[in-house]
Amino acid sequence: MTFKLSIPPGIFNAYLFDCDGTIADSMPLHYIAWKQALGQWGCEFTEERFYELGGLPIFEIVQLLGREQGIHMPIAEVAKRKEELYFEHLPKLQCVPEVLEHIEHEHGRIPFAVVSGSTRDSVEASLRAIGLINRFEVLVCAGDYTKSKPDPEPFLVAAERLGISPEGCLVFEDTQMGIDAASAAGMASVRVPAPRDRSTMRDR
Numbered sequence: 001m002t003f004k005l006s007i008p009p010g011i012f013n014a015y016l017f018d019c020d021g022t023i024a025d026s027m028p029l030h031y032i033a034w035k036q037a038l039g040q041w042g043c044e045f046t047e048e049r050f051y052e053l054g055g056l057p058i059f060e061i062v063q064l065l066g067r068e069q070g071i072h073m074p075i076a077e078v079a080k081r082k083e084e085l086y087f088e089h090l091p092k093l094q095c096v097p098e099v100l101e102h103i104e105h106e107h108g109r110i111p112f113a114v115v116s117g118s119t120r121d122s123v124e125a126s127l128r129a130i131g132l133i134n135r136f137e138v139l140v141c142a143g144d145y146t147k148s149k150p151d152p153e154p155f156l157v158a159a160e161r162l163g164i165s166p167e168g169c170l171v172f173e174d175t176q177m178g179i180d181a182a183s184a185a186g187m188a189s190v191r192v193p194a195p196r197d198r199s200t201m202r203d204r
Helices: 027-039 047-052 058-069 075-092 097-106 120-129 153-162 176-184 195-203
Strands: 014-017 112-115 138-140 169-173 188-191
Touching: 014 097, 014 153, 027 047, 027 075, 058 075, 075 120, 112 153, 120 138, 138 153, 153 169, 153 176, 169 176, 176 188
Parallel strands: 014 112, 014 169, 112 138, 169 188
Antiparallel strands: none
8 A cells, every 4th residue: 555745736847856765766775785885895884874865976975984984995986886786786676656656647748857866877777677767858967966965956957957947846855955955946845755664654
């Protein structure tokens, strides 16, 4: 049994979706990949900290953890290894059904964009794995903007590429960082609960 996402009132001319944890139920798979990649350098990464940093680009996460734990890790190498491990887990990837419902309902009526802190390769691989790559007119990924979430820039870039004013966009996000970025961009938003919270809500 699924729960319903609460859509705010208003008329929206575009939907902007985060990818990991919002469209794709990929956060558990990303966490496994992170643990494996960082473990090779003796770097700790708790699940709680992982969800706190949701939305940050991969390079920034490696840099931050290394700084916090005093570990000198080759950032590009660790990031590359993490992505490789994530790709190995992709066959297990599922979409978030409560978000898919809105994609199916509005597809063809209004344009969609993905706005992610992940690399373009990772986003495209995730969307292909769940069969949704062709639903999105625009992909805004790490490297397409200067300032990452919670800065509004990623969402503003997506709105500009779609040709839709910020106030006409509705954002679907699973992290506080993403919700804050949407608010700063002047956009309404929908919070997608974390995997463990979604399963609790479905059981009610």
